Amino acid sequence: MTATHDDVAAALSARRDSGHGVDPRIPVDLDAELNAHWGRVAAQPPSGTLDTALGSIASLRQWRATPTTPATTSRVPGASVAHRAIGATVRRHEQLMAAQLDDLVDRVSTALSAVLAADLAGPVHDAAALSGRLELLTQRVDELRREQRS
Amino acid sequence: MTHSGRSADSADDTSAHETSAHETSAHETSAVTPDPLAVNHLTTQVQGPVVLCETPIGPGRRIDCIIGAAQALTTWLRHDALVIVAGPVLDVWELDALLRWCVQLNLVGIWLAADPTPATVAAFRQRAQCIVAIDALDNDVTPSQLASAIADVLAAQDLAAQDLAAQPTERAPSSLTSAVSSSDACESE
Numbered sequence: 001m002t003a004t005h006d007d008v009a010a011a012l013s014a015r016r017d018s019g020h021g022v023d024p025r026i027p028v029d030l031d032a033e034l035n036a037h038w039g040r041v042a043a044q045p046p047s048g049t050l051d052t053a054l055g056s057i058a059s060l061r062q063w064r065a066t067p068t069t070p071a072t073t074s075r076v077p078g079a080s081v082a083h084r085a086i087g088a089t090v091r092r093h094e095q096l097m098a099a100q101l102d103d104l105v106d107r108v109s110t111a112l113s114a115v116l117a118a119d120l121a122g123p124v125h126d127a128a129a130l131s132g133r134l135e136l137l138t139q140r141v142d143e144l145r146r147e148q149r150s
Numbered sequence: 151m152t153h154s155g156r157s158a159d160s161a162d163d164t165s166a167h168e169t170s171a172h173e174t175s176a177h178e179t180s181a182v183t184p185d186p187l188a189v190n191h192l193t194t195q196v197q198g199p200v201v202l203c204e205t206p207i208g209p210g211r212r213i214d215c216i217i218g219a220a221q222a223l224t225t226w227l228r229h230d231a232l233v234i235v236a237g238p239v240l241d242v243w244e245l246d247a248l249l250r251w252c253v254q255l256n257l258v259g260i261w262l263a264a265d266p267t268p269a270t271v272a273a274f275r276q277r278a279q280c281i282v283a284i285d286a287l288d289n290d291v292t293p294s295q296l297a298s299a300i301a302d303v304l305a306a307q308d309l310a311a312q313d314l315a316a317q318p319t320e321r322a323p324s325s326l327t328s329a330v331s332s333s334d335a336c337e338s339e
Contacts, residue, residue, distance in 0.1 A: 001307065002275075002279060002281060003279060003280040003281065003303045003304075003306075004281050005281050005282055005283040005286055007303050007306075008280065008281075008282055008296075008299050008300060008303055009286070009287070009299075011298075011299035011302040011303050011306075012287075012291065012295060012296070012299040014302075015295065015298055015299060015302070016295075021294075021295045021298070022292075022294040022295055022298050023226070023294075023297070023298040023301060025226045025227060026222050026226045026227070027226075030218075030222055030293070030294050031218070031292040031294050034214075034218040034221065034293055035218075037254070037255070038214045038217075038218070041247055041251040041254065042214075042251075044247070044250070
């Protein structure tokens, strides 16, 4: 048999009517101590979550694309000129892509910082929306990588 | 006592929707088969009474009150009791703060079930000895008062269970006596 909430409410009112609202085995100042303790815990930032997010953003800001250096020499007689021309073109292209990736990383880190500053701890559906946007950004980074490879 | 740095308005905006969804799930859960894993855990690992509080987990839901009541109940009144708080999570930071508080209190007699499945909730209801609706309580009810009332209800249930258990043992002598008397009658014949 399960006691319903009405039973609990009846027990509460019965205790109040009898003048013994709290069982004498419970310390008198327990409610005040619990209240103060919960106030301290609730005032703290989430454990690890904020620090982890800030650390991730800091590492993201330090990330920079490193363009490779294509070969500009050739063992084939007379082909070095063509190698240097192709290498210079590829290097310019890679530097352009690296600059775009750096810009994207800056934008992502700025967006994440703004989200954190605007109180990340919203309802769950806000977190889902944020996750969706981050997924779009990840797809964009993948597209840039594919473009760089091709 | 609400978590600082969060918008109470956002919680209020979603409260009506969440509450109706919660009530709907309550009806749906009644027809759901209890989760066997949860049933097994509650059967084998929990010896004492189970107090169930179904409520969305978010700011302003007074879950700190039920946790405080669990602390008072399991520390001073019923050491073997388990308090289960089950419901959808409206605010992950509130859940984080509540979990940290339970750890700091070294409170083992509580189960914070965030976003439980209907089958898990069905298992909780099947095992629960006492239901507490925290949102139906007066705002001035303190954790100690709530713990005292819950202990009273559990004590009354224990007495009722003892009475039920005692009834067969009272009938046994009479049935035994009648059986003996009938056999005596057979012997005399």
